[in-house]
Amino acid sequence: MTDNDRCPSVVQYFGNIKGGMKPAMKITIMGIVDDKPKSFAITLLCNPSGLDQDVALLLRVNFQDKSVVRNSKFAGIWGKEEGKIPYFPFTAGDNFKMEILCEHQQMRVTLDGRQLCDFTHRVPQLRAVTGLNVSGDIKLTKVA
Numbered sequence: 001m002t003d004n005d006r007c008p009s010v011v012q013y014f015g016n017i018k019g020g021m022k023p024a025m026k027i028t029i030m031g032i033v034d035d036k037p038k039s040f041a042i043t044l045l046c047n048p049s050g051l052d053q054d055v056a057l058l059l060r061v062n063f064q065d066k067s068v069v070r071n072s073k074f075a076g077i078w079g080k081e082e083g084k085i086p087y088f089p090f091t092a093g094d095n096f097k098m099e100i101l102c103e104h105q106q107m108r109v110t111l112d113g114r115q116l117c118d119f120t121h122r123v124p125q126l127r128a129v130t131g132l133n134v135s136g137d138i139k140l141t142k143v144a
Helices: none
Strands: 011-016 026-033 039-046 055-062 067-074 095-102 106-111 114-120 129-136 138-143
Touching: 011 138, 026 129, 039 095, 067 114, 129 138
Parallel strands: none
Antiparallel strands: 011 129, 026 095, 026 138, 039 055, 039 129, 055 067, 095 106, 106 114
């Protein structure tokens, strides 16, 4: 799989996480799924400055196979994908509220108040996670 297969190309949002991630920090992403979605991605970037930057978390939602895949990339190498979810919660045209809570050992992802998945930290320094990128087939209404 190439980087283009992993990340939808239309960037909806890019923002800095001042001081980097730390336990108890929460990122809230609210939006509306497009009417005919293919995919969207939320990416937490480490020191976003170059083309081949490290990725602390790539959360990719694919509507064709109803998956929510998580992964990370260090030194240009993607890790092992995680894909287990209890349910596929996204529907074309619907609103959603996703929260990513940074805990000591993992990122906890909830959707509309229900736990969706966890992703154990693979990055050695949470402070290095200083960028947030949202791309794909959604319309953002709020990022906080």
